[in-house]
Amino acid sequence: MRARRFVAALTLLPLLAGCGGGNEVTMPPLTPEPGDSRPAPDASASAAPQRRTLPARMALYKYLRGVAVGNVKACAYLAPAYERRVFGGPGRCHSGLGRVRAKLRPQDLAALRGVTVPACQVGPGGADCTVRFEDLRWKGAPARPGGLLAASFVLRRNGARWQVAG
Structure with a gap:
């Protein structure tokens, strides 16, 4: 009986040896999903400035994607001056x-x-x-500029949030 337990313990040793507190990383690094098109920080030498601008770029991204599907929540990313210029007045994005x-x-x-x-x-x-x-950057053919698709978008910090200001 003792011999069986000893043999069973010996067969488990190689499996248990891999569970130690070694410094070896066994999980691959996390990478974005192939279909995920959210703006991600750049891994090049300009990564530091791009990481700082990620919240601003994300605000524009959410606004443009919201316009694409007609979601009025996109209006939250607009500064009053931009909303006045594109929709005719502050607060008119929801209805316009x-x-x-x-x-x-x-x-x-x-x-x-x-x-x-x-x-x-x-x-x-x-x-x-x-x-x-x-x-x-566009997944397929680019959109045509004009109207609410301005030649350039100015994003401005408003407290802790970034908004499309011009």
Whole structure:
């Protein structure tokens, strides 16, 4: 009986040896999912500025993707001045989003569903961030600029949030 327990313990030793407190990393690094198109920090030498601009780029990303699907929650990412210019006044995004979306071609709406915001230019003092329309990345054919798809988007920090200001 003791011999069987001893043999069983010996067969388990190789398995238990791998469970030690070694410094070996056995799990691969986490990577984004292939279908995930959210803006991710760049791994190149410019990674530090891109990490700092991620919240601003994410605000523009959520706004554009919200416009693509007609979600009025996208209006929360607009500064009053931008809302006045595009929708005719502060607070009019909620009621005017459908009207403004109707002016976009179906191809533009499809393109907005796949848009990403990979980079932005930080303004003086780091308070503003500018994304040119040419810098947006598209999954397929790009949207046509005009209307609410400005030639450039200025993102401005408003307290702890970033908003599309121009």
